[in-house]
Amino acid sequence: MKKYYFVLLLPLVFSCGKEIDPAELQDEPAVLTLYDQQVNFSDFASFYIPDSIGIVSDNTSLYHKDGSSAAQSILAKIRTSMESRGYTFTSKANAELGLNVTVLHQLNEEIHYAGYWWSYDGYYNANYWGYGYAPYYYGYLYDYSYETGSMLIEMVDLKHAPSTHKLKIIWNTEIGTIFSNTISVSDASRYIDEAFNQSPYIKR
């Protein structure tokens, strides 16, 4: 009878297999957009976008601004996308909307944060927009995990900041792992298109 015991274990052979390795999925980053549903985006007329991309890390000594040609092409793509929705590019002082573009570089671990986390001495903090130490906040629940190589675009309400003394983020997109090793910067254009296509409410 014992000779039959191994037969009982045979089904295990036909059940082998493993899940997909998430690292294999880096070639197709997810594009996430969130927005404040209380906001009427047609109330805004103009916008400003800085001339460089903020590079942030969980090591603040690595903070810097990237003004390379690759960064410029990404910023130009975002600017074109905004203009195609009827918004006018203007000076920082006159803009009703501000756009922060950030790439998360060299994160040693996933970060979960429900709030604004890189307004340290480094990149586009509230002072950059001329509002001293006014806090950023989201106009919606936002608790998401970030990974190395993700690009974030955030739309800030500058129009109402003088009265509220706060910088409210009314729209943001996260393009996951776009700057991982396997994706070229030029792919960013396609994913920026996807972010705006997801957001038909952004229009003048």
Add this chain to the structure above:
Amino acid sequence: MKLFFTLLFGVSLMTVKAQEGTLLKGNYTMSFPLSQRDYLSNPSVSGFGFGFGKMFETDFSLCLELNWNRYYQHEDRNTYYFEGGAITTELHKYRYQVPMVLTLGYTFLQDWNAIVKPYVGMGIGLNYLANKIYFSTYERKEHSTGFLMQPKIGAALRLDDDGDFNFFIESTYNYATNHSSELDFKHYSALNVSIGTYLIIE
């Protein structure tokens, strides 16, 4: 009537003593989802099960059974809208279904030393269900445990003279109380089809 059973089940013309002993079983299982098919409809072709129990002289059996199935479904890159936002991504969906039941079974034609012995059973127990979604490098997972009812029908094919070693094919209907607010379902059901072998050790 004897001729009928002889033709249908290969019954020998003389009865033998009913089998009694420890029951061990192992099986390969396919599973077909019957609920939440708009979320995941692919059958599971990756599954197995084991059972340990007792075969009684009365042709009844009591068996503790554990099954494991993994479902997989890939969704091409698409945009999914939700309240306050949207996400564009491809999806890799996995589901793990692990029913654990105590089954009361009854085997027909046991006394006739039939080559083919039909059987029925009813199992009750717990059903563990886990749903995982991979999108880009992210992962979402939710799991639940529910009460399970599992009626079954099957047939065993005798592989030795004593009837101690048998091949079987069986089908179970799984109805469980697993629920999920995230995936918006209040119960879960699936149809399992298994093939395998079982031993009766006297």
